[in-house]
Amino acid sequence: MPFSAETHSRAKEIIARYPVGKERSALLPLLHLVQSEQGHVTPEGVAFCAEQLGITRAQVGAVATFYTMYKRRPTGDWLVSVCTNTMCGVLGGDKTFATLSEHLGVGHDETTEDGTITLEHTECLAACDYAPVITVNYEFFDNIQADKAMDLVRQLQDGKRPTPSRGAALCPLKEMSIQLAGFSDDRAEALEGGGPGEPTLAGNRLAEQHGISVAGFDPAAPIPSQADREAKK
């Protein structure tokens, strides 16, 4: 049996989230789940999902190859994703990717020889107000230029776990995949994480500084009924 008893029981739990007869909805989380054990989607992983859902391996394979976060080759503990979409790319992401690629001796979607770091460039990560950003196992490191990115990667290579700008403390990619499969993060402090950065709060700060709020808010404002609406007409 290539997968642990725990993975089997988690698979059952995932499938139970969706309506009876609609179990196939569990496929995306199940693919995250097999990655949590094997680090990428292997032929055994495909077979496991197919068996759990009663669909064919071809059907699973078609889905697994469609989505970027399902990896087809072994991955490292740390997935370093550099945003090279336009905004981040222009503000420094392009240079960061080139620098890290040279330092690690790997290209896009490749893993270092020692198996610790997988490098990828990625599309817009929805953090453009913090551009340029990179993520490690999908946790944000904001406003990162090439020099800071190098420092970060060296720390990872030295076995350290740098602290993300926002979000929780880093955990290895396989552990993260359990969360992606829909399970809670049971580490103490993980939810707390780092607070929002200044860009998130920029508008609020300005409003606070100038004493601006929206007038006329009455939480008891009546909700008109159909009769009220007809009377108004």
Place this chain on the structure above:
Amino acid sequence: MTAPSKEALAQLTPVLTKRWLAPDAWTIKGYERIDGYAALRKALKVDPDDLIALVKESGLRGRGGAGFPTGMKWGFIPQNDGKPHYLVVNADEGEPGTCKDLPLMMADPHSLIEGVIIACYAIRAEQAYIYVRGEAVHAARRLRNAVGEARAAGYVGNDILGSGVNVDIVVHSGAGAYICGEETALLDSLEGYRGQPRLRPPFPATHGLYASPTVVNNVETIASVPYIVLGGAAWFRTMGTEKSPGPKIYSISGRVNNPGQYECALGITLRQLIELAGGMQPGHQLKFWTPGGSSTPMLTDEHLDAPLDFEGMQGVGTMLGTTAVQIFSDQDDVVYATYRWIEFYHHESCGKCTPCREGNYWMVQILHRILAGKGTHEDLDTLLDVCDNLLGRSFCALGDGAASPVQSSIKFFKQDYLDYIEGRRPPMLSPAELVGAH
């Protein structure tokens, strides 16, 4: 850096973002301290149809890009049809430049959960799914926690607050595919398939998730609902314009001093927004910008005073999109920016429709050739020709979106292309430098 003018400051409307300054707003305790779940209690006391009417009356329009009236969408759900109804929240934020839903879900996840429960009650759905972008791990973490807290407090589950109403919520993480932000591709993905758009009609309102009546709404749309329920439609309409009412989270990024999230009344201008964001960075002159992500045709410094609302942006030949305002300056290369965006569309095209799959593939090659100093005048005609074949000729808006940066950059900055083609600007890329999405 100069202080923003009075007129610009008057545009600020901290409503959806008001809790973000409270460090514990993501917990149920923090949320309840600031009006949290008061809207749910209020909503459960009225008829579901009155809630739909209220949202219609408020004029709330979808915040995910298309601007469709939310109340009307809810009203399309057939009632007493004997089928289960579903609410699906589109939290697959990924349009380049867009970064409003992630901070909302991280800082104030309960506002989304409360909106979900109210919306489910209104459309008579007992099951909601929040399809959150896979990479958005911290947002998903806090959402899952919020659902758990809400369940423990009796706001989610069976017989909510003794009302007899049942609503369950599943937070479903995606797996890295921009196309899943398109509502029918999202539904396919949620059903466990490749995320590819469906032909419409039939629309999700009648044949959505599991071929059942389904409302698909953006995060910010749903998070607006509790405020409408509390403050009323008339209050909501005190912000924004007649046709684009309400507050809107504008995300400004790029060459400004203070990039970030600015919640303002719909209809603010870029001039005012840049003032709020502390002005342009020293040494940078505004050159081109997107009003709402890379799929909305870019504008220039001629459009500083156009209102950033649905009608105002249509009036200048673009779209409001997701109010992802990306600011580029005279030091940024518009041809290169366009090339990167097209690489993005090429990478994210689901491959279903030939014009999008092939068109983006060839546009990447052509733009690369131009940037490598090997372009020809005919290349510009070919690019525009490809755009003509893309626009309106694919199942979904991804194809239309890809035409936007190409058409608009050639419209406003043809000279920049000609400078590469005619050798006045040195090549930026060598043929070997194919770093990027491919």
